[in-house]
Amino acid sequence: MKILVNGAWRDTSAVDLAAALHEMGYGEAVVATALNGEFVPAGLRPAARLAEGDRIEVLAPMQGG
Amino acid sequence: MLQVYGIELRSRLFLGTSRYPSPAVLSEAVKASRAQVVTVSLRRESSGERAGQGFWSIIRELGVRVLPNTAGCHSVKEAVTTAQMAREVFGTSWIKLEVIGEDDTLQPDVFGLVEAARILAADGFEVFPYTTEDLVVADKLLAAGCRVLMPWGAPIGSGRGLNNLFGLKALRAHFPEVPLVIDAGIGVPSHAAQAMELGFDAVLINTAVAQAADPVRMAAAFAQAVEAGCDARLAGPMEPRDLAAPSTPVIGTAFLK
Numbered sequence: 487m488k489i490l491v492n493g494a495w496r497d498t499s500a501v502d503l504a505a506a507l508h509e510m511g512y513g514e515a516v517v518a519t520a521l522n523g524e525f526v527p528a529g530l531r532p533a534a535r536l537a538e539g540d541r542i543e544v545l546a547p548m549q550g551g
Numbered sequence: 552m553l554q555v556y557g558i559e560l561r562s563r564l565f566l567g568t569s570r571y572p573s574p575a576v577l578s579e580a581v582k583a584s585r586a587q588v589v590t591v592s593l594r595r596e597s598s599g600e601r602a603g604q605g606f607w608s609i610i611r612e613l614g615v616r617v618l619p620n621t622a623g624c625h626s627v628k629e630a631v632t633t634a635q636m637a638r639e640v641f642g643t644s645w646i647k648l649e650v651i652g653e654d655d656t657l658q659p660d661v662f663g664l665v666e667a668a669r670i671l672a673a674d675g676f677e678v679f680p681y682t683t684e685d686l687v688v689a690d691k692l693l694a695a696g697c698r699v700l701m702p703w704g705a706p707i708g709s710g711r712g713l714n715n716l717f718g719l720k721a722l723r724a725h726f727p728e729v730p731l732v733i734d735a736g737i738g739v740p741s742h743a744a745q746a747m748e749l750g751f752d753a754v755l756i757n758t759a760v761a762q763a764a765d766p767v768r769m770a771a772a773f774a775q776a777v778e779a780g781c782d783a784r785l786a787g788p789m790e791p792r793d794l795a796a797p798s799t800p801v802i803g804t805a806f807l808k
């Protein structure tokens with residue numbers, strides 16, 4: 487199915503958010519995630535089921551003022 | 552010492568981490584500033600580049616406290632979600648809450664700001680709201696649960712200093728017990744010293760240091776200015792007057808006409 491990750495469409499066979507992150511190679515990276523605009527804590531990623539067209543945001547520390 | 556949300560800070564200079572010429576200069580500038588708090592943000596991370604991971608390791612090595620922001624958020628929903636994500640990533644309940652209402656001035660949307668502050672404070676966040684000098688908004692932010700306020704000096708990145716001295720002085724006088732941190736608009740160390748002389752508790756600087764020709768030297772200059780301004784405030788500045796007053800005693804002046 488197709489999902490939108492950080493604004494770019496991609497195909498995935500992952501059924502949940504944790505699996506999708508693993509599939510995309512985030513590994514142990516320190517990131518926070520949101521699914522369709524809602525924050526998903528790290529511990530709840532395996533329970534966050536994915537559906538066609540879902541929007542995922544994967545954010546990491548960045549410079550800020 | 553400055554106390555914010557129960558944390559005692561020796562340094563009254565908060566430093567932003569954005570727009571430095573290199574990570575090495577950022578790191579040296581933070582050290583030169585003697586800042587104990589630096590602001591950070593969250594942005595999209597690609598699994599390939601992992602730019603954020605490298606940045607985060609630099610900040611952790613500095614041993615400073617981080618104040619994540621919600622920069623770029625234009626709605627309550629965006630700001631609240633970003634704050635939730637920042638709390639998990641950075642492991643802190645501190646959040647510099649920005650809800651931007653106007654793109655040219657980056658002026659805060661104070662209505663959204665108050666609403667977001669209420670939601671976040673109720674959720675256990677320790678909110679540092681980026682606001683204007685408006686007294687009524689300040690009052691509502693405090694009622695929403697904020698225990699620190701961050702009024703702007705001038706628009707973010709403008710370097711114009713303290714645009715509304717009257718309004719800022721009124722804010723200071725109205726809330727003598729609330730930690731007030733001037734956030735945004737400071738361009739040179741004299742602006743920072745002025746803020747401290749007026750009785751503000753701290754200043755947050757980013758562009759003025761990061762975009763200086765020599766950011767490390769400028770960071771040190773700001774550290775000195777903040778300390779000088781703070782000392783001057785504690786020392787009790789003289790009242791200005793309209794007419795001259797001789798500083799050398801008049802009594803005993805020789806008659807030499």
